[in-house]
Amino acid sequence: MKDFLNFSGTLRGALDELVQRIQSSLVVVRGHRFGAGAGIIWDSSGLILTNHHVIGKHTPVVLLQDDRELEARLVAQDEEVDLALLAVEAADLASVQPAPSLPRVGEMVFAFGHPWGQRGYVSSGIVSALPTAQTRGTRGSLTLIRTDAPLAPGNSGGPLVNGAGEVVGINAMIVGGDQSIAIPVSLAREFVQNALSARGPAHTPDRPDPKGVI
Amino acid sequence: MAKNVLVELSEALASAAEQAGAATVLVNARRRLPGSGIVYGADLILTADHIVEREEDITVLAADGTEIAAKLAGRDPGSDLALLRLEKATSATAEPASEPARIGQIALVLGRPSAEGLQASLGVVSAIAGPVRTGRGGMLERYIRTDAISYPGFSGGPLVDASGKVLGINTSGLARGMPLTIPADLAWQVADSLAAHGHVLRGYLGIRSQPVEIPAAAQKALKREQEVGLLIVGVEADSPAFTADLMVGDILVGIAGSPVTNSDELYSHLNEERIGKATPIELLRAGQPKTVKVTVGERKP
Numbered sequence: 291m292k293d294f295l296n297f298s299g300t301l302r303g304a305l306d307e308l309v310q311r312i313q314s315s316l317v318v319v320r321g322h323r324f325g326a327g328a329g330i331i332w333d334s335s336g337l338i339l340t341n342h343h344v345i346g347k348h349t350p351v352v353l354l355q356d357d358r359e360l361e362a363r364l365v366a367q368d369e370e371v372d373l374a375l376l377a378v379e380a381a382d383l384a385s386v387q388p389a390p391s392l393p394r395v396g397e398m399v400f401a402f403g404h405p406w407g408q409r410g411y412v413s414s415g416i417v418s419a420l421p422t423a424q425t426r427g428t429r430g431s432l433t434l435i436r437t438d439a440p441l442a443p444g445n446s447g448g449p450l451v452n453g454a455g456e457v458v459g460i461n462a463m464i465v466g467g468d469q470s471i472a473i474p475v476s477l478a479r480e481f482v483q484n485a486l487s488a489r490g491p492a493h494t495p496d497r498p499d500p501k502g503v504i
Numbered sequence: 505m506a507k508n509v510l511v512e513l514s515e516a517l518a519s520a521a522e523q524a525g526a527a528t529v530l531v532n533a534r535r536r537l538p539g540s541g542i543v544y545g546a547d548l549i550l551t552a553d554h555i556v557e558r559e560e561d562i563t564v565l566a567a568d569g570t571e572i573a574a575k576l577a578g579r580d581p582g583s584d585l586a587l588l589r590l591e592k593a594t595s596a597t598a599e600p601a602s603e604p605a606r607i608g609q610i611a612l613v614l615g616r617p618s619a620e621g622l623q624a625s626l627g628v629v630s631a632i633a634g635p636v637r638t639g640r641g642g643m644l645e646r647y648i649r650t651d652a653i654s655y656p657g658f659s660g661g662p663l664v665d666a667s668g669k670v671l672g673i674n675t676s677g678l679a680r681g682m683p684l685t686i687p688a689d690l691a692w693q694v695a696d697s698l699a700a701h702g703h704v705l706r707g708y709l710g711i712r713s714q715p716v717e718i719p720a721a722a723q724k725a726l727k728r729e730q731e732v733g734l735l736i737v738g739v740e741a742d743s744p745a746f747t748a749d750l751m752v753g754d755i756l757v758g759i760a761g762s763p764v765t766n767s768d769e770l771y772s773h774l775n776e777e778r779i780g781k782a783t784p785i786e787l788l789r790a791g792q793p794k795t796v797k798v799t800v801g802e803r804k805p
Contacts, residue, residue: 304510396521396612396624398514416517416612418655419623438625438653453510468653 308400308455313410314384316402318353319362319376319447321345328403328448329376330457331383332482338376339478340447341462342367345374352378355410366485370427371473372462373481386449388475389456393417393435401439401461401470403448415439417458418469434471435459441470516666517626521612523668525622527598528614528661530565531574531588533558538565540615540661542670546593550695551660553579553586554677565619566594578698582642584677585691587698598662600688601669605629605648612664613650613674617657627652629671632687635768638678643771647684648672654683697776707774708803709750709785710743711736715766716755722791726757732765733757733788748798751789758786774800 319329319340327344329352331337338352350362362376393399394417401413415438422431437450441464450459450472459472527543531551539555541564549564556562562574572590579586605611609629616622627650634646650663654674662670663685672685686694697704713734723729733755739745758764759773760783782797 300509301513304508307508308510394518394522395525395622396518396626398510398517398626416521416624416626418625418653419621421618421620436623453508453512453514469655 304453308451308453309412311384311455312386312400312402312449312451314355315386316355316410316448318404318409319344319350320353321348321350323348326404326407326444327446328444328461330447330449330460331385332375332478334381334383334385336378336380336383337365337482338362338378339460339482340374340376341460342369342372342374343462344447345376350376352376354380354383366481366488368481370425370429371432371477371481373460373473373478375482375485386451386457387455388479389452389454389458392420392433392474392476393452393458395419397458398453399435399437399439399458400451401437401441401445401448401472402451403441403445403461405442405444407444411445413439413441415470432477433474435474437470437472438468439470440468445470517610517612520664520666520668521614521622521624524598524612524614524662524664524670525616525624526567526596528567528616528622529594530616530619531555531562531660532565533562533588537657538617539657539659540617540674541588542598542660542662542673543594543596544587544598544692544695545699546597547590548577548695548699549574549588549590550598550673550691551586551588552673552675552677553581553584554675555659556586556588562588564588564590564594565616567596567616567622568594569619570594578702580642580694580698580704582638582704583644583686583690583694584638584642584675585673585686585694585698587695598670599668600692601665601671604687604689605632605663605665605671605685607632609671610666611650611652611671612666613652613654613658613661614664615655615658615661615674617655623655623658625653625655635772636679637768643768644678644686645690645772646687647678648687649684658683705776705779706803707776707778708744708801709774709798710740710745710801711750711756712738712740713756713767713770718755718757718788719791722755722788725791726788726793728763730757730763730765734764734767734770744798744801748785748796750785750787750796750798753789755788756785757788757793760784774803 329340534557541551
């Protein structure tokens with residue numbers, strides 16, 4: 291019994307740490323008149339990654355975990371992989387750590403977001419499959435991450451993280467009610483790198499570069 | 505990845521999926537979405553019977569990506585299991601768990617419904633129930649339910665424990681689309697029988713019956729409280745029951761020392777081991793108990 295309690299303590303400790311770390315990098319993104327999506331702090335200088343379909347025609351507003359509400363500027367967007375990069379004027383934000391490679395089928399994953407508007411919810415599951423999908427754009431076929439962790443509207447743009455707290459994907463879709471799809475973090479990394487190199491190496495969120503705005 | 509107990513658990517699950525996934529195959533034997541199956545022997549695949557809609561032109565896609573032609577080796581619609589024989593052997597045989605599934609145990613549901621690779625979902629063993637009539641003349645003594653999602657095409661795939669051992673075979677073909685799992689020991693019994701005979705051997709008496717109330721006086725003569733028995737309403741000519749002189753009007757109340765109150769109970773006693781054996785059948789004839797030995801025959805498939 292003692293061993294069991296001890297084990298449950300360390301497992302809970304690991305879970306607590308993971309949840310706290312990710313939630314400090316989790317934001318609410320309001321782009322449409324109704325509803326909101328999630329986003330993650332990609333870079334401590336104020337770069338926020340979210341889904342393209344989360345940002346609407348209005349100026350997106352980002353709500354940080356400490357309840358600061360900031361107007362965001364759209365840095366780049368890519369409908370093909372459903373990603374958008376925003377910038378807010380803030381410093382020393384808690385950014386996420388991307389995983390170095392694709393997860394394996396069977397690995398435990400945790401989805402963070404705001405399902406049905408409930409802020410900072412966590413759901414868990416495993417990587418169910420790594421399906422390939424054809425895009426309408428130039429990339430052709432992409433590997434996606436399918437998970438059995440339940441998602442709901444409001445999870446879009448939120449992170450899918452592994453047991454070490456590294457981001458493996460960006461939650462993007464719900465298929466057939468019980469199949470959740472995430473965009474691999476490697477695509478997100480590539481998207482951010484392209485967006486930043488298009489704007490030049492000197493990334494200064496406080497000085498908007500008109501060419502970066504699409 | 506930084507090691508913590510969560511990462512270790514996660515890696516153990518992924519490794520269990522990988523290990524059992526090596527013996528989980530795609531079975532292409534119907535027009536719609538393919539189903540799944542497991543490698544039961546070097547050249548034998550155990551799968552769900554309802555996904556095998558044709559007996560020829562069956563192909564199996566192994567975990568390593570090789571496509572192998574297969575033929576139907578036997579089927580048992582009653583337990584929704586079928587055995588396929590491969591034209592050439594494959595590696596990695598599925599290993600059944602040595603202990604039966606326990607409620608609350610972590611379990612992975614695996615399938616390979618597409619060429620894109622293994623698919624998995626996670627849950628716990630939610631319930632172990634049974635017996636249940638399966639609607640195709642079959643009886644499932646026990647079945648396992650889990651809360652893991654069964655994705656389309658998962659029928660015929662395994663339910664595995666955290667070390668990758670097979671706890672059972674998943675199918676949605678036994679209970680009107682509701683996914684359930686046939687426990688490994690039962691599935692292997694059926695598979696052994698299919699491999700040896702091409703069908704499952706079931707015992708045969710040759711009687712038709714219906715449940716009736718047993719009068720209080722007859723229960724007293726029986727020296728036990730048993731309110732219901734099976735009234736024999738027909739005896740087939742030259743059947744084991746006929747040879748042993750069972751008669752219309754007898755009430756069957758027990759077999760091999762166990763009371764029988766409905767046909768399901770009788771059915772579950774008439775298993776493969778009983779065939780050819782002289783089995784004591786307890787009757788009420790004219791209100792008096794009588795035991796008759798019947799040599800159980802083999803039911804024609």
